[in-house]
Amino acid sequence: MTRYDRYSLSTDQQQQKQTLNPPAAAADRKLDTVAVAPGTTMTDEELLLLERANAERDEIFLRYDQGRKCDSIDAWEDPMFEVYTQADRYGFLHPVAPAQSKEAELLQHRIEMERVKKWVKMHKNWDAAATKENLRRRVMKGIPDRMRSAIWRKLLDLDRQIRENGGMYDRMLDCARRHSPDIRQIDFDVNRQFRNHVFYRERYSVKQQSLFRVLAAYSMYNTEVGYCQGMSTVAAVLLMYFDEEDTFWALDVLMTNQRYAMHGLYIVGFPKLMRFLAHHDRILTKCLPKVKKHLDKHEVHSVLYSLKWFFVIFIERIPFSLCLRVWDIYMMYGERVLTAMAYTILKVHKTKLLRMKDMDQVTDFLQTSLHKQFGYDDDYVIKALQSSMDELKKLKLLNLPPPSANELPTMPRGQTVEPSTKARIGHRNEQFSEREIALKETVLYRSESKNEEEEEQYNNGVQGAGDRAATAEDEDDERTEKDYDDITEDTVSQLHTGVSTSSLRTIQSFTTFDTGTSLATSLNSLVIIDSFDDYCDNDRIIEESTRL
Known part of the structure; x- marks a missing residue:
């Protein structure tokens, strides 16, 4: 069995494998890589809370191990699939199929098939054919969706990562089963991530299981970050194109490679997010002063509308097809693309924004409306993005200011230290105010x-129940x-x-x-x-x- 097969087993196969090779009991499991802090003492209350945290972590892992056979799936966790009738080409479900003419579909298909041929040829002879200019030109035109996995893999250099770190993913996953303090929050976020997508629609589906395991393992691999919400969104998109272990390493490249350095977005204090916001404001002041003045007038600060632009690379803020095009360019160029795209969004919608009269209009437009209907086709926006990058480069505003020292990992990854008692207990020891x-x-x-x-009205058959209910509600x-x-x-x-x-x-x-x-x-x-x-x-x- 290859490492890919292990993560693609059906639920029945997974359960059969667990029956033949049951996991070791918690008391029998040992981990050589974990170093326990010397002289650690805990109160009786802390011991009870820690026992509760460990039991909860084991229970959550068990549910994901069981998958769809789990007997604790609540109705609200697993909405009926029938409410959706159509899936788009990316797997997102809609009550009604997105409107697109047959002619447009056929034209798009023909163009994409021509591009697939060129990408296949380049992929087979990557070192020679993928010159910087040739690759840049083709990425800007868009990576065909069926080639996206293979090309992202090359751009992120995943083969080298996996070759140099054989067995690390399994070790970190085993470590997470016993020690990760973030399991409960990861479980919460997996449960609400992309529930309108075929991969994640069903509770404890194969992809939900994979997403949970990737995030759990990474919380122990990179203990400086652990887990922060937002990472689940990035990992969920990667899982649409990679298998489980590849997603783990792709996430690590995005977090720690200096080209992307998303580590600084998620660590305590969000230093890179602060840097993005400050640089974005600097660009607006220089390039879109009227828009900046208008937004300031209505107290629409950049933090109100741009968090997801930088935090999760525009996911759920622009149409998914356009978002993937931005991800393609981001994989090649890195962080500079995000500031340029943020500027592009405001530039192409400048006239509309200046007509808006209050904060509600602006924030609703930037946070919600653009995701549903951007107003321009993807090719036009990408050309505008390329123009923005050239413009900002001339103004020496394309690159962010130098990062602070803590925006990249300062500790070796994969050398896990057992979390502190406070971290393992989490917020359980805090009292409600x-x-x-x-x-x-x-x-x-x-x-x-x-x-x-309501029960009294039902039992007594009181007439005018609606009026009484309204009166009771007013009294309440x-x-x-x-x-x-x-x-x-x-x-x-x-x-x-x-x-x-x-x-x-x-x-x-x-x-x-x-x-x-x-x-x-x-x-x-x-x-x-x-x-x-x-x-x-x-x-x-x-x-x-x-x-x-």
Whole structure:
């Protein structure tokens, strides 16, 4: 069995393999690479919390090992596939097939097939044929999707990575099973990553299992980062084109190679993200002063709209087909492409942005509308991107300022040290604040009141149930406002403190990020609400807004 076969087994084959070769019991497993800190002492409470953390990690791994045969898949985790009827060429599911004429499809297919022939020829004779200018020209025209895996593999030099690190992935995965403090957050993020894609639609599908294992292994391989939300998005895209182990090494190249250096985006303090934002503002001031002044007037700071541009390379901010074209160029040129693309987006939509009257319009357009409909075809945007890169190069603004010392790994990777007790326990030892307790009680109280009222109406057959329900709800609102008036404003303010990024609010300071263990409270999971009542009406989000 090759290393590729091992990760492509069906669920039944995986379970049969586990039956024949069951994993070692936790007490029998040893890891030579883990160094335990000398003189470590723990209180009884810490021991109990650590035992709970270990049990939870083992349980999560077991569910992913079992895959679709797992008996703990909740209905909300596994929506019915039938709600979607069409999949696009990239595997994303839609209620209605994306509109495209037959003639356009045929033309696109003919062009792509011609390009495939050229790419196949270049790939077979890579060292001689892939000259810098030839490769640059073809990448700008777009890598055919069926060739994307092979060409990305060459651009990232994955074969050398795997050859020089034989067996490392398996060791790190085994280490993660026993020691990773990030398993719970990884599980949360895998469960919500690209659920509208055929690969990730089903809970504990083969690709969900692979994504979980890649992130778990990497959390122990690069302990300076561990795991940060955003990494799951990047890894999920890579898994669309690579197998499991290749994805692990592709992620490592993107994180640690100086051309990309995404390590600095995810470490404590987000130093590279700060550098991206500052450089983006510098470009706007120089090249788009009217747009910059307009955005400043409406308090639309760059952090409000550009986090995903830099953090996950434009995923879910522009159409996926265009995003892949940007990824192609990013694989070749590196970080400079991101600042140029950010500038290009604002440049091509300059007129529309200047007509917008408030913060809501601008942020909704840049965060949501462009993802659904960019307004220009992919070829036009890539030509504009190339023009932007040439323009910024002349102005000496294409490259970012020099990085800080900690933006690249300072420790050898793969030499894992056992996480500290605090890291392994995570936030379990922290108590909820009085405001959080009061807020949770409010949610539960309102939910219980509504349930009791509905049950009473059903049992007694009361006429005018709709009117009474509305009256009871109004009474609940009044009672809530009276009983919790003293915490309302402060609680909402506290919930916004993590990142002040609402479309209705001004950014305060990026230093307010909680950059603690594994950065579990991260960019995509922050809850933004418009009022206290809106929050209380949505019981489900209480789980994500409070401490994990």
